[in-house]
Amino acid sequence: MVSHKVLEFGDDGYKLPAQARAPRSVRKRRIYEKKMCAIDLLATVAGNLLLESESSVNVGEDKCVVVQNTVKKEFPADENPVKALPFSKDDIYQGSPSPFDNGQCGFSSVITNPNHSLVGDKVEEVEGFSNLGRSDSCKVRNFSKDLNPGVNGDVKPDVVASIGSNSSTEVGACGNGSPNDSRDDVNLFSRNDDDENFSGYIRPRLTRPVPRIGDRRIRKILASRHWKGGSKNSADAKPWYCSKRSYYLHNHQKSYPIKKRKYFDSVSDSNSDDYHLQGKTHKGNRTLSSMKSRNASYVSRDHHVRLRIKSFRVPELFIEIPETATVGSLKRMVMEAVTTILGDGLRVGLMVQGKKVRDDSQTLLQTGISEENTHLDSLGFSLEPSLETTPQPLLSSYLSEHACDDLMLCHDNVVDPDHYSAPSPADSFGKLGSTDDSRALVPIASAALLAPRAPNRKFKRTEQQQAAHRRIRRPFSVTEVEALVQAVENLGTGRWRDVKVRAFEDADHRTYVDLKDKWKTLVHTARISPQQRRGEPVPQDLLDRVLKAHAYWSQHLMHQLQTEPPSSYA
DNA sequence: TTTAGGG
DNA sequence: CCCTAAA
Numbered sequence: 001m002v003s004h005k006v007l008e009f010g011d012d013g014y015k016l017p018a019q020a021r022a023p024r025s026v027r028k029r030r031i032y033e034k035k036m037c038a039i040d041l042l043a044t045v046a047g048n049l050l051l052e053s054e055s056s057v058n059v060g061e062d063k064c065v066v067v068q069n070t071v072k073k074e075f076p077a078d079e080n081p082v083k084a085l086p087f088s089k090d091d092i093y094q095g096s097p098s099p100f101d102n103g104q105c106g107f108s109s110v111i112t113n114p115n116h117s118l119v120g121d122k123v124e125e126v127e128g129f130s131n132l133g134r135s136d137s138c139k140v141r142n143f144s145k146d147l148n149p150g151v152n153g154d155v156k157p158d159v160v161a162s163i164g165s166n167s168s169t170e171v172g173a174c175g176n177g178s179p180n181d182s183r184d185d186v187n188l189f190s191r192n193d194d195d196e197n198f199s200g201y202i203r204p205r206l207t208r209p210v211p212r213i214g215d216r217r218i219r220k221i222l223a224s225r226h227w228k229g230g231s232k233n234s235a236d237a238k239p240w241y242c243s244k245r246s247y248y249l250h251n252h253q254k255s256y257p258i259k260k261r262k263y264f265d266s267v268s269d270s271n272s273d274d275y276h277l278q279g280k281t282h283k284g285n286r287t288l289s290s291m292k293s294r295n296a297s298y299v300s301r302d303h304h305v306r307l308r309i310k311s312f313r314v315p316e317l318f319i320e321i322p323e324t325a326t327v328g329s330l331k332r333m334v335m336e337a338v339t340t341i342l343g344d345g346l347r348v349g350l351m352v353q354g355k356k357v358r359d360d361s362q363t364l365l366q367t368g369i370s371e372e373n374t375h376l377d378s379l380g381f382s383l384e385p386s387l388e389t390t391p392q393p394l395l396s397s398y399l400s401e402h403a404c405d406d407l408m409l410c411h412d413n414v415v416d417p418d419h420y421s422a423p424s425p426a427d428s429f430g431k432l433g434s435t436d437d438s439r440a441l442v443p444i445a446s447a448a449l450l451a452p453r454a455p456n457r458k459f460k461r462t463e464q465q466q467a468a469h470r471r472i473r474r475p476f477s478v479t480e481v482e483a484l485v486q487a488v489e490n491l492g493t494g495r496w497r498d499v500k501v502r503a504f505e506d507a508d509h510r511t512y513v514d515l516k517d518k519w520k521t522l523v524h525t526a527r528i529s530p531q532q533r534r535g536e537p538v539p540q541d542l543l544d545r546v547l548k549a550h551a552y553w554s555q556h557l558m559h560q561l562q563t564e565p566p567s568s569y570a
Numbered sequence: 571t572t573t574a575g576g577g
Numbered sequence: 578c579c580c581t582a583a584a
Contacts, residue, residue, distance in 0.1 A: 471578065497572060512572075517578065520575085 305369055309381055329478055332536060336474065349382040474509060476518050481538055484515055484522070485545045493519065493553040522546045 319333050350357045352368050364370060369379060476484070487503035496512035496519075504510045525533055526543035 473578070494573070496574095514578075516574075 303370060305364055307379075307381075312381075325478075328536065332475070332477055336477065351380040351382070471509075475535055478536065478538060478542070480504075480507070480510070481518070481522065481542055484518060485542055485549065488519060488553070489545065489549045493550060519546075519550075523550050526550075 319330065319337060321330050321333055350367075357367050483503045484499065487499040491498050491502065496516040499515050500510065500512040504515060522538070522543070523546055525538060526546045530537075530540075
């Protein structure tokens with residue numbers, strides 16, 4: 001499943017003389033063609049919106065808007081079949097409209113819930129959603145945790161965005177800030193925030209990393225991911241990775257070989273967006289600096305708006321996994337997919353009254369987000385991919401060969417990220433002939449090969465920052481191990497580039513060095529007792545093959561001659 | 571760039 | 578996974 005190519009080794013022994021290798025220019029071109037646009041991730045906030053008139057001792061008329069997940073009345077529940085969803089009907093998302101149900105770019109609407117209280121809500125956990133500047137995998141853990149609130153409605157994470165005039169550090173203090181502060185500041189903070197970690201951006205709490213990622217916390221991932229164009233023909237039995245190339249358009253963006261790619265490079269100054277992520281610069285500063293510039297004189301009162309985003313949702317996550325796979329491996333796959341999506345970088349989208357607000361310089365009042373307007377019933381947030389500019393000529397040429405609506409959508413994304421619009425329901429689902437909503441878990445693509453895009457160019461870090469960065473840890477799945485073993489069996493232990501090309505060509509996040517390293521650890525793992533092994537257990541038969549292949553190639557040294565193994569491996 | 575190994 | 582000497 002990881003790679004189709006490894007299966008191509010015939011009984012007669014696949015021959016791969018060095019000369020057979022495609023010229024570098026050709027290889028390069030292949031990779032170029034694979035460049036694709038960004039993952040059209042749209043994580044949405046479904047929710048209620050609480051407009052609460054709250055008199056503050058200090059400020060008086062500060063208001064809070066609470067966004068949480070609830071169904072908007074306009075969307076009958078029966079339009080949102082959730083039966084097949086991986087989460088229960090008690091889930092907070094139950095009944096929540098699909099982001100596409102209203103055909104409006106994945107934004108979810110909100111309604112008022114005057115009874116909701118901010119007190120007691122957890123805040124910090126969700127921070128991870130918005131953090132794009134941290135490389136530690138804790139982001140992912142936060143993410144999954146946050147995405148998977150308890151079925152029974154256990155505590156759900158919230159993000160509180162106080163929009164107003166102070167630098168409060170407590171949710172409870174929302175609206176209690178100094179009336180003398182800039183009125184256009186936007187303060188994002190969490191209840192348990194601390195100065196040391198705060199970066200002016202919602203970010204995860206950096207707790208000690210857990211050795212393993214992907215566990216039961218992922219089980220209620222609500223999202224489902226549609227690899228556009230990759231699943232339209234359910235009758236098409238071809239694997240996604242060989243029958244459709246759209247996957248690549250969406251997920252592959254790199255040039256091989258990869259070197260020192262930093263998936264979680266954070267936002268830099270060059271980004272014109274208002275939402276910076278500069279931990280150091282904003283250290284101890286709880287204000288997003290940019291929002292205060294242009295309309296400082298506009299506000300006439302000191303009203304605050306509280307936004308409480310209870311949870312983000314990530315639609316469209318597709319997993320393909322054998323029936324015989326373990327639940328654990330499925331969980332890990334989902335984890336991988338989520339990791340990949342997160343690794344691509346996200347940005348926040350805002351929709352008010354069905355219209356996407358792109359002008360970041362507008363004040364909330366101008367936009368219609370105030371404590372007394374009527375627009376609050378249609379305020380939506382979304383997480384969107386930080387799209388990268390792909391060389392258009394190449395993409396265009398690609399599209400001319402594989403024209404399809406989805407690709408064109410993708411194309412649009414690339415050309416103008418700011419004008420990205422999610423596909424309409426017809427676009428995204430109608431062709432699938434499915435009644436599923438976006439949350440259905442539909443087997444389409446293998447998560448094993450999901451590869452993140454290269455870091456957004458705009459978010460490039462300085463050399464120094466890059467040097468300090470480390471790629472996210474991505475444990476090999478059993479599927480990947482199997483592919484690796486298969487490839488090494490056939491190619492030997494000294495041809496990692498070939499292994500990469502043959503078996504992991506499409507796994508952009510696996511470099512040949514990674515594969516070599518993995519083989520090294522596999523050999524080690526196979527030699528130690530099962531009790532000493534950690535992480536996802538590798539089937540013993542695979543480990544046996546590892547030892548066997550390793551012994552063979554070590555002994556015969558045939559790999560030095562770039563010859564193929566005997567038929568014993570066939 | 572790729573391989574091979576140590577960190 | 579990272580770093581890098583060597584090829």
